[in-house]
Amino acid sequence: MSSEQAIAALHWQHELLSSLEVGIVVLDKNFKIEVWNQFMENHSNKLPRSVIGQSLFSQFPEIDEGWLRAKAEPVFSLRSPTFIVWEQRPYLFKFASNRPITSASDTMYQNVTLFPLTNTHGDIDRICLLVYDVTDQALAKIRVENLNKRLEVMSRIDGLTGLYNRRYWQERFDKEYKLARRRERSVTVVMLDIDHFKKVNDTYGHQAGDKVIQSLADVVKKSIRETDLAGRYGGEEFVIVLSDSNAEGAYLVAERIREVAKQQRVEHDGNHISYTVSIGLSEHSIACPSAMAWLEMADQALYKAKESGRDQTVVANI
Numbered sequence: 001m002s003s004e005q006a007i008a009a010l011h012w013q014h015e016l017l018s019s020l021e022v023g024i025v026v027l028d029k030n031f032k033i034e035v036w037n038q039f040m041e042n043h044s045n046k047l048p049r050s051v052i053g054q055s056l057f058s059q060f061p062e063i064d065e066g067w068l069r070a071k072a073e074p075v076f077s078l079r080s081p082t083f084i085v086w087e088q089r090p091y092l093f094k095f096a097s098n099r100p101i102t103s104a105s106d107t108m109y110q111n112v113t114l115f116p117l118t119n120t121h122g123d124i125d126r127i128c129l130l131v132y133d134v135t136d137q138a139l140a141k142i143r144v145e146n147l148n149k150r151l152e153v154m155s156r157i158d159g160l161t162g163l164y165n166r167r168y169w170q171e172r173f174d175k176e177y178k179l180a181r182r183r184e185r186s187v188t189v190v191m192l193d194i195d196h197f198k199k200v201n202d203t204y205g206h207q208a209g210d211k212v213i214q215s216l217a218d219v220v221k222k223s224i225r226e227t228d229l230a231g232r233y234g235g236e237e238f239v240i241v242l243s244d245s246n247a248e249g250a251y252l253v254a255e256r257i258r259e260v261a262k263q264q265r266v267e268h269d270g271n272h273i274s275y276t277v278s279i280g281l282s283e284h285s286i287a288c289p290s291a292m293a294w295l296e297m298a299d300q301a302l303y304k305a306k307e308s309g310r311d312q313t314v315v316a317n318i
């Protein structure tokens with residue numbers, strides 16, 4: 001090859017490296033930069049002449065030196081490539097995302113391939129880094145994951161009240177029952193039902209009834225701890241598992257809910273609707289043969305509360 005042909009070949013090889021939409025970096029054994037293509041220049045705003053011959057780590061302090069050296073070690077010693085995927089580490093180089101308007105991310109997500117380069121003697125004294133911009137794929141995946149998380153949360157929640165729906169509450173209740181059998185601590189299940197609720201619907205309409213249900217849900221939410229488990233069990237029936245509460249403690253919580261509910265005035269079409277609730281509760285006992293049997297005891301206590309004139313709390317006899 002003539003020297004003219006060699007220069008021409010170098011020229012088009014340089015053109016090729018420049019036009020690739022992939023970052024190309026060649027590093028020697030000491031992580032000094034030897035090649036820095038156009039993609040890297042564009043995204044780092046660092047010219048090849050300012051970085052070539054410099055340590056990668058001094059130029060890019062955001063790179064965890066110990067971690068990258070450990071990652072690159074087998075590339076030198078075993079001559080096998082290695083990969084850094086964005087799920088593991090969002091980026092190696094902190095480059096700005098070039099989709100600032102539509103993108104939810106300020107930084108470019110990257111997949112990076114590290115592979116060995118052999119010299120003319122067949123030794124590995126350099127590695128090449130290929131840096132791929134995978135921001136679009138990463139954001140699409142993150143969006144789908146977030147959507148799935150939201151759907152999962154939504155599938156557990158009752159739309160009217162924001163409390164757990166019956167299916168999910170029941171699932172959690174079964175777990176609480178199993179835990180209760182293994183643990184020393186007391187746990188009590190509470191069932192509440194709005195009194196003469198049919199009358200609210202019949203007098204003020206279904207929408208007003210819905211508002212009353214929401215009002216009680218808000219009272220319940222404000223009256224319990226984050227670790228308690230409240231759900232909407234039926235139309236105007238609610239259930240709560242009060243963890244670390246025996247029957248006496250649960251009775252106090254139930255009575256507070258009953259009193260606060262009684263003070264509510266639900267505004268609808270100029271009316272101020274008041275309501276009362278009946279409550280039954282049952283502390284877990286080792287004698288309860290199943291989760292359903294435990295809940296059934298609270299339900300029977302609730303039935304007694306209704307039978308005894310409503311607007312009261314009854315504790316199940318264990």
Ligand SMILES: Nc1nc2c(ncn2[C@@H]2O[C@H](COP(=O)(O)OP(=O)(O)OP(=O)(O)O)[C@@H](O)[C@H]2O)c(=O)[nH]1
Pocket residue numbers: 193194195196197198199201205206207208209210213234235236306310
């Ligand atoms: N507005 C509204 N009403 C509902 C909903 N779900 C159930 N209901 C109504 O709730 C009423 C429940 O009535 P009942 O079970 O007879 O009980 P009650 O009138 O509350 O009487 P007691 O429980 O015996 O005090 C029925 O009229 C149902 O139609 C709902 O989501 N919204």
